Every structure is written in C-alpha cells, then in structure tokens.
Amino acid sequence: MRLLLMALIIAMAAGLAYAILSLPAESAGLSVYTTENIAISGVTNPVTAVLLNYRAYDTFLELGVLLLALLGVWSLGSTATASQRPSAPGPVLDNLARVLVPILIVVAGYLFWAGAYIPGGAFQAGAVLGAAGVLLILAGWRINHRLVGLPLRISLVLGLVVFAVVGTLFMLTDRQFLEFPPQYAGVLILLIEGLATLSIGIALAALFLGADPEEDDN
Amino acid sequence: MEALTQLQLAFDVVLVLTLLGLAWQALTSPELFRAIVLFIAFGLLMALVWVRLAAPDVALAEAAIGAGLTGALLLTTLSKLAKQTDKSSRENNKDIIAPSAASTDE
Numbered sequence: 001m002r003l004l005l006m007a008l009i010i011a012m013a014a015g016l017a018y019a020i021l022s023l024p025a026e027s028a029g030l031s032v033y034t035t036e037n038i039a040i041s042g043v044t045n046p047v048t049a050v051l052l053n054y055r056a057y058d059t060f061l062e063l064g065v066l067l068l069a070l071l072g073v074w075s076l077g078s079t080a081t082a083s084q085r086p087s088a089p090g091p092v093l094d095n096l097a098r099v100l101v102p103i104l105i106v107v108a109g110y111l112f113w114a115g116a117y118i119p120g121g122a123f124q125a126g127a128v129l130g131a132a133g134v135l136l137i138l139a140g141w142r143i144n145h146r147l148v149g150l151p152l153r154i155s156l157v158l159g160l161v162v163f164a165v166v167g168t169l170f171m172l173t174d175r176q177f178l179e180f181p182p183q184y185a186g187v188l189i190l191l192i193e194g195l196a197t198l199s200i201g202i203a204l205a206a207l208f209l210g211a212d213p214e215e216d217d218n
Numbered sequence: 219m220e221a222l223t224q225l226q227l228a229f230d231v232v233l234v235l236t237l238l239g240l241a242w243q244a245l246t247s248p249e250l251f252r253a254i255v256l257f258i259a260f261g262l263l264m265a266l267v268w269v270r271l272a273a274p275d276v277a278l279a280e281a282a283i284g285a286g287l288t289g290a291l292l293l294t295t296l297s298k299l300a301k302q303t304d305k306s307s308r309e310n311n312k313d314i315i316a317p318s319a320a321s322t323d324e
Contacts, residue, residue, distance in 0.1 A: 047275045111278070119274035119275040119277075119278060120275070120278065121275065123279055123283075124275070124278040124279050124282055127279065127282030127283045127286070127287060128282055130282075130287055131282060131286050131287060131290075134287065134290050204283075204287055207287075207291065208287070208290055208291060208294065210294065210298075
C-alpha cells in the first residue's frame with residue numbers, strides 16, 4: 001500500500017515536472033489582451049479586471065460555492081457544540097477583540113476600495129471581515145437573536161443576488177450575461193464587490209460558528 | 219546587483235526547503251494539534267512564496283483564508299472531535315477508566 005502510494009506520488013511529481021519543463025520559456029499568455037482592454041474594464045488593477053469583468057462568471061459561481069459550503073455545514077449542524085461556551089473569555093481576549101475588530105473592519109474597507117487599482121478586492125476584504133467575525137465569536141459575542149433569521153440570510157445571499165441581477169439587467173439591452181457597459185463598469189464592479197465583501201465576510205464567520213444560529217436560539 | 223540576485227536566490231531556496239519540510243511534517247505528524255499549527259505556518263510561508271512569484275493578490279487571499287480562517291476552522295473541528303471522543307470513550311469504558319483515574323490521583 002505504501003509502495004503503491006509512493007509510486008503514485010512519484011508519477012505525479014514526474015508529470016508535473018514534465019508539464020513545467022515543457023512550458024514555452026517566454027510566453028505573454030493572456031496578459032496582452034488583459035492590458036489592451038483595461039481601459040473599458042472599469043478598473044485599473046488587471047487581476048480585478050479579470051475577476052470582476054472578463055471572467056465575472058467564475059467569481060459569480062465562487063460566491064455560489066461559498067454559500068453551498070455554508071448550507072452543507074448548516075445541514076450537518078449539531079448545534080449543541082457550537083453555542084456552548086465552556087468559560088467566559090479572559091480580559092486579554094475580550095480587550096483584544098474590542099481593539100482589533102474596528103481595525104479589521106477598516107482594513108477590510110481599504111482592501112475592498114484598493115482592489116480597483118492595486119492588489120486587493122472582495123475576497124481578501126471578505127476574508128478579513130470573516131476573521132473579525134471569528135474573533136468576535138471567540139470572544140463570546142453572538143448575533144442578536146432578532147437578526148439571526150431573515151436579516152442574516154439576506155445579507156448572506158446579497159452579494160450573489162445583486163451580482164445576478166446586475167448581470168441579467170443588461171441582457172435587456174442586447175448584452176451577454178454578466179457583460180457590463182464600459183461607461184458603468186467601474187460603478188457596477190464597486191457595487192458588486194462591496195456587497196460581495198459583506199456576504200463573504202458573514203459567510204466565513206458563519207462557517208466558523210458551525211451551525212445555523214437561528215436553530216441555536218430555539 | 220549581482221549580490222542582490224544571489225541573495226534572492228538563496229532566500230527562495232531556503233523558502234522552498236522550509237515549505238517542503240513543513241508540508242512533510244504536517245502530513246506525518248501523529249499529533250493533530252501539532253499538524254494544524256504546522257499547516258498554519260505552511261500557509262503563511264505559502265503567502266510569502268506567492269509574494270516572491272509577484273502575485274500579491276493571491277498572497278493576500280492565502281494569508282487570510284489559507285492560513286487564518288482554515289486554521290481556525292481546523293482548530294474548532296479538533297476541539298469538537300476531542301469532545302466527542304472523550305464522551306464516547308467515557309461511555310464505553312466507564313468501569314475501566316474510573317478506577318485507574320482514581321489510582322493515579324493517589
């Protein structure tokens with residue numbers, strides 16, 4: 001068994017090495033097309049242009065995958081372990097959370113805003129928001145019970161829904177799904193990224209919480 | 219300039235070797251907590267590798283999601299696993315564990 005595994009790993013490593021060695025040494029890839037069309041993409045950071053404009057479909061589906069993962073966790077949900085805290089957080093953790101969470105929110109806002117022209121963007125900003133959520137959960141904070149039902153669910157799907165609505169809206173004016181008119185592309189990307197940041201952050205924190213907080217309440 | 223390139227090459231080599239070493243240790247470590255901590259360290263170094271490959275976007279995502287959130291998720295899973303195995307082993311070996319625990323106290 002171990003030998004078979006070893007042989008498989010060696011074969012895979014050899015295949016990967018062959019693939020890398022057989023790559024053309026100097027290749028521009030698709031970067032030429034990316035920089036040629038950057039002016040009509042609405043942003044100046046090529047990575048954001050690819051993620052939110054040229055290949056918006058991939059990002060759209062990624063948001064869906066994240067929600068599906070959360071659904072999977074919620075359907076497994078043993079709520080007992082998620083809500084029970086063995087002890088109250090110590091003063092260090094409590095104070096650290098109170099200091100760090102506002103900073104993390106500002107950092108997330110910066111990353112989201114900076115994504116238009118330098119590295120950053122919705123997923124990075126969302127991950128930082130999610131980390132803030134994890135810190136809050138660890139420090140013993142819970143979502144207000146009035147917000148765990150519909151409001152939580154709406155904020156979870158908001159990014160995906162607005163993405164889909166914006167994507168289909170311009171099909172009325174003879175465009176493809178997720179094809180943005182160049183003059184509005186910047187604003188639309190900002191809108192989608194902002195809401196996606198929020199949804200991603202909440203989804204990641206909810207993943208850490210582990211179970212549907214609405215059921216936890218009952 | 220020449221010295222700088224040499225230095226960068228040396229840094230890259232050390233980075234790759236450390237990464238491989240961490241990956242190996244994380245996979246083979248019998249203790250799960252240790253494996254998770256090694257995995258988090260692996261994620262942080264992986265973010266450095268992405269920076270060296272001039273992909274700061276991926277580096278940001280790797281540091282935040284790969285090292286931070288995945289690590290946190292793995293650690294909660296571990297604590298839940300430990301709780302469950304504790305409970306089941308206590309239920310199964312109630313008679314065996316109780317006396318031995320008492321004897322170690324003495």
